[in-house]
Amino acid sequence: MLFDYSHIKIDVLEDNWLREKNISLSVLRLDAIHRVISGNKLFKLHYFLEDISSGKILITFGGAYSNHLAATAYACKLSNIKCIGIVRGEKPKELSHTLKQCLNDGMELRFVSREIYDQKEDDGFLKKLEEEFKESIVIPEGGYHFKGAKGVAMIMDLIPDNTTHVCCAVGTATTLAGLLMNHKQKKIIGVPVLKGMHDIESRISFLSENNVDLKQLALLNEYHFGGYAKKTDELITFMNELHKRYQLPTDFVYTGKMMYAIFDQIKKGMFASGSNIVCIHTGGLQGNLSLPKGTLFF
Numbered sequence: 001m002l003f004d005y006s007h008i009k010i011d012v013l014e015d016n017w018l019r020e021k022n023i024s025l026s027v028l029r030l031d032a033i034h035r036v037i038s039g040n041k042l043f044k045l046h047y048f049l050e051d052i053s054s055g056k057i058l059i060t061f062g063g064a065y066s067n068h069l070a071a072t073a074y075a076c077k078l079s080n081i082k083c084i085g086i087v088r089g090e091k092p093k094e095l096s097h098t099l100k101q102c103l104n105d106g107m108e109l110r111f112v113s114r115e116i117y118d119q120k121e122d123d124g125f126l127k128k129l130e131e132e133f134k135e136s137i138v139i140p141e142g143g144y145h146f147k148g149a150k151g152v153a154m155i156m157d158l159i160p161d162n163t164t165h166v167c168c169a170v171g172t173a174t175t176l177a178g179l180l181m182n183h184k185q186k187k188i189i190g191v192p193v194l195k196g197m198h199d200i201e202s203r204i205s206f207l208s209e210n211n212v213d214l215k216q217l218a219l220l221n222e223y224h225f226g227g228y229a230k231k232t233d234e235l236i237t238f239m240n241e242l243h244k245r246y247q248l249p250t251d252f253v254y255t256g257k258m259m260y261a262i263f264d265q266i267k268k269g270m271f272a273s274g275s276n277i278v279c280i281h282t283g284g285l286q287g288n289l290s291l292p293k294g295t296l297f298f
């Protein structure tokens with residue numbers, strides 16, 4: 001079975017400052033599913049993998065540090081599916097640890113220039129792939145598709161009933177859309193990790209096939225720390241502190257920024273007394289390997 005929920009747990013962050021505000025803050029540890037295929041990615045892949053019949057080739061896309069490529073390669077290995085990863089940018093002399101892991105798991109890698117990569121959603125590009133690989137299924141980058149969001153919707157079934165707010169980091173917004181599709185009257189809070197993402201609501205409409213209530217959505221737009229995969233000393237210090245105080249490891253691209261945002265907003269009074277907040281740890285810890293040794297203390 002691909003889905004092994006048994007390692008998922010919920011950690012309550014106990015602290016005086018939270019008790020004083022009468023706020024409960026906990027973390028749904030999807031990073032605990034598996035070392036490679038951690039977090040939200042398995043959920044996004046769920047319906048794609050379910051639909052793929054034997055003999056078909058799975059094709060997907062990502063950058064050199066893509067958690068999505070790593071998760072797809074590993075899931076395909078477990079399911080005995082041949083897969084091809086189309087990687088943004090020319091092949092470097094030294095492959096990233098992520099891409100090495102993908103190769104180890106049996107994914108075939110194809111490097112394309114950034115210009116070509118940017119056409120990956122065009123009909124011409126997809127047609128060419130279909131001609132070359134007749135029996136193939138294409139998963140958009142980051143699982144950006146209704147099926148990806150529908151898989152994520154299952155995450156809400158792991159959230160305790162008494163929760164008032166559910167928070168997640170936002171990249172393609174597939175995870176956010178999936179949570180909203182199954183919101184169970186909880187407020188869903190998204191923290192974009194890219195600078196100036198102005199199209200999140202239209203992304204959600206596309207991903208959910210216009211089937212969600214945007215009233216349940218709140219976005220915290222000011223926590224991108226300069227943009228995708230950018231970081232500051234303040235973020236790194238926060239992540240080290242988070243681990244020291246609560247034994248919670250985070251990654252600097254997604255979950256570190258999300259946790260920072262929620263801590264900051266609790267301090268600034270966004271959450272009423274009695275709030276019961278669950279942050280989703282969407283995994284991605286392998287991405288920290290790209291940081292210089294010694295940056296993080298965990």
Ligand SMILES: *Cc1c(COP(=O)(O)O)cnc(C)c1O
Binds near residue numbers: 170255
């Ligand atoms: C991919 C990823 C996200 C973002 O998910 P989207 O569905 O693309 O918004 C968040 N956290 C981690 C760790 C990820 O790898």
